[in-house]
Amino acid sequence: xxxxxxxxxxxxxxxxxxxxxxxxxxxxxxxxxxxxxxxxxxxxxxxxxxxxxxxxxxxxxxxxxxxxxxxxxxxxxxxxxxxxxxxxxxxxxxxxxxxxxxxxxxxxxxxxxxxxxxxxxxxxxxxxxxxxxxxxxxxxxxxxxxxxxxxxxxxxxxxxxxxxxxx
Amino acid sequence: xxxxxxxxxxxxxxxxxxxxxxxxxxxxxxxxxxxxxxxxxxxxxxxxxxxxxxxxxxxxxxxxxxxxxxxxxxxxxxxxxxxxxxxxxxxxxxxxxxxxxxxxxxxxxxxxxxxxxxxxxxxxxxxxxxxxxxxxxxxxxxxxxxxxxxxxxxxxxxxxxxxxxxxxxxxxxxxxxxx
Numbered sequence: 277x278x279x280x281x282x283x284x285x286x287x288x289x290x291x292x293x294x295x296x297x298x299x300x301x302x303x304x305x306x307x308x309x310x311x312x313x314x315x316x317x318x319x320x321x322x323x324x325x326x327x328x329x330x331x332x333x334x335x336x337x338x339x340x341x342x343x344x345x346x347x348x349x350x351x352x353x354x355x356x357x358x359x360x361x362x363x364x365x366x367x368x369x370x371x372x373x374x375x376x377x378x379x380x381x382x383x384x385x386x387x388x389x390x391x392x393x394x395x396x397x398x399x400x401x402x403x404x405x406x407x408x409x410x411x412x413x414x415x416x417x418x419x420x421x422x423x424x425x426x427x428x429x430x431x432x433x434x435x436x437x438x439x440x441x442x443x
Numbered sequence: 444x445x446x447x448x449x450x451x452x453x454x455x456x457x458x459x460x461x462x463x464x465x466x467x468x469x470x471x472x473x474x475x476x477x478x479x480x481x482x483x484x485x486x487x488x489x490x491x492x493x494x495x496x497x498x499x500x501x502x503x504x505x506x507x508x509x510x511x512x513x514x515x516x517x518x519x520x521x522x523x524x525x526x527x528x529x530x531x532x533x534x535x536x537x538x539x540x541x542x543x544x545x546x547x548x549x550x551x552x553x554x555x556x557x558x559x560x561x562x563x564x565x566x567x568x569x570x571x572x573x574x575x576x577x578x579x580x581x582x583x584x585x586x587x588x589x590x591x592x593x594x595x596x597x598x599x600x601x602x603x604x605x606x607x608x609x610x611x612x613x614x615x616x617x618x619x620x621x622x
Contacts, residue, residue, distance in 0.1 A: 279465030282485035283612070289460040289486060290493025296453045297498055301511050304457055306540035307565065314566040330576060331569040346450045351544055353454020358545030360455070361462035372552040373469040373537070380552075387469075387556035388563075390536025391543065394529050395564020398540065399572070400579065401525025402518065405539040406457075408526075409487065412515040414494035416600060418587040419517030423526040430530030435476035438535065442473050 293410055302346070303411025307398035309351035311335055316342035331399070347407075375442040386441070397427075458545055467545035469537030469553055476534055479622050481615040488608045499601050514586035521579055536560065 279285075293304055315335035319326040319342065326332040335342045342348070362368045374383035398404040401423045403412070409427070412420020464486045465471045474480025501507045533539055536557045538546050543561065546554025572579060589604075590597045 279471075279482075280463040282464055282482045283489045285460055285464035286486040286489025287493045289457070289464070290490035290497070292453065292456045292460055293490060293494040294497035294501075295456070297494065297512055298501065298507065300449050300453060302513070304453070304541075306544070307561070310540065310561045310565040311569065313562060314569055317566070318569070329569065329573065331572040340446070344446070346446070349447055350450040350454035350457070351541075353451040353456075354458035354461070354541060354544045355454075355548040356451075357455035357458025357460075358462045358467055358548040359458075361459040362467065362545075362549035365463070367462075368550050370550045370552075373546070374553065375470075383553055384556045387536050387538070387553040388560035390532045390534070390538075391557035391560020391562075392564035392567070393532030393560075394536060394540065394557075395532075395561045395566075396568045397525045397527070397529025397532055398561075399525070399565055399568035400575075401522045401529060403515070404529065404541070405487075405533075406541045408515070408522070410490055410494070413487075413491045414498060415512065415514055416495065416589040416597070416604075417515045417517060418584065418589060418592050419519060419522040420515055421589065422517075422519060423522045423529070426523045426526030427530035427533060430527040431476050431534040432530075434531045434534040435473070439477060442470070442477065442537070 289410075290414075293414060297414075300346075303407065303414070304350070305347045305403065305407035305411065306351060306354070307395070307404040308345065308347035308407060310395060311399070312338075312342040312345035312348045375440070377443065378441045383441075386438075457541070458548070461542055461545045462549060466542045467549045467551065467554065469546060469551070472539075472542060473534070473537045478618050481619055484615055485612060488611060492605055492608045495601060495604060499597065514588065517584040517587040518580065518582055519584055519587075520582040524578075532564075 296304055312335050315332040318332050338345055372380050372383055408420045409424040471480055475483035538557045540561055543554045543557035547558050590600045
């Protein structure tokens with residue numbers, strides 16, 4: 277089935293964000309869920325080390341601990357919502373999205389590396405496209421708009437170098 | 444219960460909106476960077492404008508109490524640097540953190556790889572944070588907003604963002620027709 281009209285889907289996404297603002301007094305996020313998962317993992321392996329690290333200590337201090345983090349529950353919802361929406365539209369698939377000239381292992385390696393770099397950027401920027409660009413963008417935060425503009429600027433700088441891999 | 448049910452329901456709606464927009468597909472998403480398919484821009488800016496107008500009018504009507512929403516704190520230089528690093532990874536991965544979860548959930552292996560990479564990247568950066576804590580906490584500007592940056596009334600900035608978005612949509616349609 278065809279995807280929705282992007283403006284319609286965008287307005288729907290905006291209403292979800294607005295609903296989160298009104299009913300949960302906070303916006304959406306994604307990278308925070310990865311931070312909570314990393315914190316929970318580190319704390320399980322080396323509790324004292326996690327407590328002493330300022331980044332992990334912050335997530336350990338949340339009510340209920342890292343595994344009850346609001347954004348982690350929300351991201352579990354994102355996966356469920358994505359699955360249900362794809363199932364309803366008969367878009368469930370088992371494949372690796374890649375350019376024609378790229379082998380599956382190469383695409384998976386690039387995806388993993390890209391994810392790792394994004395993770396570092398999200399730590400430094402205190403959020404990602406969800407928590408900074410969407411949420412902070414709608415609230416007119418200067419830091420969020422600075423993040424959004426620099427992220428797309430870097431994307432447009434890097435993309436031409438790997439253009440071939442998406443043809 | 445609402446500490447569990449509320450984020451779960453919000454997340455389901457969030458994931459469904461991303462999937463319906465086609466943003467679980469890295470090929471579609473990367474079209475943004477090659478000006479083939481500007482869905483990312485259209486979806487993001489329609490969402491930002493919708494939520495921004497909603498917050499503005501609901502605050503005006505008193506449905507959102509002043510101070511009910513925490514304004515994200517700005518750390519300008521770390522956020523610009525983080526944005527540059529993030530954007531480079533975004534172009535490589537072809538998915539962002541939220542959309543990688545949708546990609547993985549709809550059966551895409553590259554989504555799962557991005558997800559694992561994100562976990563590794565956040566884990567390694569969190570472990571390394573004590574080494575760059577000075578930079579991480581530098582250039583703190585507090586709850587800084589575009590209206591205070593430009594010394595303009597919030598209503599005027601909201602109006603300007605709408606105009607810029609509408610001009611951007613018109614440009615996006617023209618670019619796509621040419622591609």
